[in-house]
Amino acid sequence: MRGWIIYKQNEMLLRQEAYEIHRLLEVAKEENIELQVFSPDQFDLTVTRDDEKSILIDGKRQELPDFVMPRMGAGTTYFTLAVIRHLERLGVYCVNSSHSIETVKDKLFAQQILAEKNLPTPDTMLVKFPVNVALVEKQIGFPVVVKTLSGSQGSGVFLSKSPGEFDDLMQLIEATSPxxxxxxxxFVKASHGRDLRVFTIGGRAIACMERNSNGENFKANVSLGGVGKLYPITPEIE
Ligand SMILES: Nc1ncnc2c1ncn2[C@@H]1O[C@H](COP(=O)(O)OP(=O)(O)OP(=O)(O)O)[C@@H](O)[C@H]1O
Ligand SMILES: [Mg+2]
Structure with a gap:
């Protein structure tokens, strides 16, 4: 079996910090899967009506793999999505799909879908400048979690404790990037510095991890120093 990982750096430039990429390569080797890492800018797209079995990488024709794992996360650009969609159209199995990536890149859109499916999610509001602080207090309350629409590894996530502090922050954002x-x-208080990450494959919850910041930080991200450990899946979590 042959697969490709699409990541921001190619195999030659992979830094040691790209932990999960190194782990995937390691496991693929054990499983006898030929796995290669390419960055999106190595691809050239031509959309044609011909029945294609290959794609251009670094200007050279490469036979299509059995599967592709896009690993660009919130950094997925239009170009990368176009590459993934192209591979999907050529019949390559992509996990995650372009559709899933597009959905979760937008945190509000992801919340809309969860709420539509009747899953318990924290109430979420989209900011409109100038911000009506009284309305935010009524709809959401304080402390309030402020997030950029797209982002990962906990960057762009901020806890604002009071209406006064929140007003200052909103004015700063409006002045610098309207x-x-x-x-x-x-703000989910019970989740301060602690959360559960549930992995689902093919619509089934298959594993769960508890992440803990073990300190002051309200964000549990491992990339910010949080520690993850195995957690049993209960019917409620599932
Ligand atoms: N509403 C909330 N209440 C309490 N804690 C929160 C809330 N939202 C986020 N957090 C904490 O902040 C962390 C980062 O938030 P979030 O998961 O939204 O951003 P991210 O990890 O950067 O994005 P993504 O999970 O999409 O990669 C969460 O793991 C959680 O610990
Ligand atoms: Mg997160």
Missing amino acids: KANIILQQ
Whole structure:
């Protein structure tokens, strides 16, 4: 079996910090899967009506793999999405799909889908400048979690404790980047510095990890120093 990982750096430039890429390569080797890492800018796209079995990488024809794992996360650009969509159209199995990536890149859109499916989610508001602080207090309350619409590894996530502090922050954002898309979210107190990450494959919850910041930080991200450990899946979590 042959697969490709699409990541911001190619195999030659992979830095040691790209932990999960190194782990995937390691496991693929054990499983006898030929796995290669390419960056999106190595691809050239031509859309034709011909039945294609290959794609250009670094200007050279490469036979299509059995599967592709896009690993660009919130950094997925239009170009990368176009590459993934192209591979999907050529019949390559992509996990995650371009559709999933597009959905979760937008944190508000992801919340809309969760709420539509009747899953318990914190109330979330999209910021409109100038911000009506009284309305935010009524709809969401304080403290409030302020997030950029797209982001990962906990960057662009901020806890604002009081209406006064929040007003200052909103004015600063409006003055420096008035076009910024920001969401506001109810602060889940019980989740301070702690959360559960549930992995689902093919619509089934298959594993769960508890992440803990072990300190002051309200964000549990491992990339910010949080520690993850295995957590049993209960019917409620599932
Ligand atoms: N509404 C909230 N209430 C309490 N804690 C929160 C809330 N939203 C986020 N957090 C904490 O902040 C962390 C980062 O937030 P979030 O998951 O939204 O951003 P991210 O990890 O950067 O994005 P993504 O999970 O999409 O990669 C969460 O893991 C959680 O610990
Ligand atoms: Mg997160």
